[in-house]
Amino acid sequence: MVYADIGLVERALQNLIENAIKYTEPKGKVTLSLIKMGKQIEINITDTGNGIPVSDQPFIFDRYKQVDSTTKKQGLGLGLAIVKKIMDLHDTTIVVLSKPYEGSSFIFKLPAYQLQ
Numbered sequence: 001m002v003y004a005d006i007g008l009v010e011r012a013l014q015n016l017i018e019n020a021i022k023y024t025e026p027k028g029k030v031t032l033s034l035i036k037m038g039k040q041i042e043i044n045i046t047d048t049g050n051g052i053p054v055s056d057q058p059f060i061f062d063r064y065k066q067v068d069s070t071t072k073k074q075g076l077g078l079g080l081a082i083v084k085k086i087m088d089l090h091d092t093t094i095v096v097l098s099k100p101y102e103g104s105s106f107i108f109k110l111p112a113y114q115l116q
């Protein structure tokens with residue numbers, strides 16, 4: 001359990017999982033993992049898809065940004081801008097680790113719920 005807005009975090013996860021599936025070939029793999037790290041929970045969405053060139057990575061969270069080389073897929077390029085906004089509202093950040101043709105990971109942390 002974490003301290004967070006359930007609706008907003010659900011929206012962020014939906015966008016990230018949708019991307020992972022959309023940008024991964026049918027026989028690829030999408031993994032969602034949660035790891036407790038001290039007082040925080042690290043959430044990791046990893047795929048084995050086409051990846052994102054390093055030069056494009058700083059811009060994928062901008063509105064309407066879609067990476068050309070990922071062969072334009074359906075969408076408006078708004079999903080990650082919404083995810084970024086949701087992270088800001090939770091005072092947290094999201095990190096992308098990706099290599100073309102190897103896949104992508106999107107990682108963020110939320111404060112773990114502490115039982116008194």
Ligand SMILES: Nc1ncnc2c1ncn2[C@@H]1O[C@H](COP(=O)(O)OP(=O)(O)O)[C@@H](O)[C@H]1O
Binds near residue numbers: 019060065067075
């Ligand atoms: N898991 C991923 N694998 C590869 N590329 C991705 C992934 N997630 C996002 N991208 C790239 O970042 C761009 C922005 O993502 P997003 O804002 O969700 O827009 P879209 O509407 O295209 O899904 C995508 O168009 C794609 O180029």
Ligand SMILES: [Mg+2]
Binds near residue numbers: 019
């Ligand atoms: Mg999207």
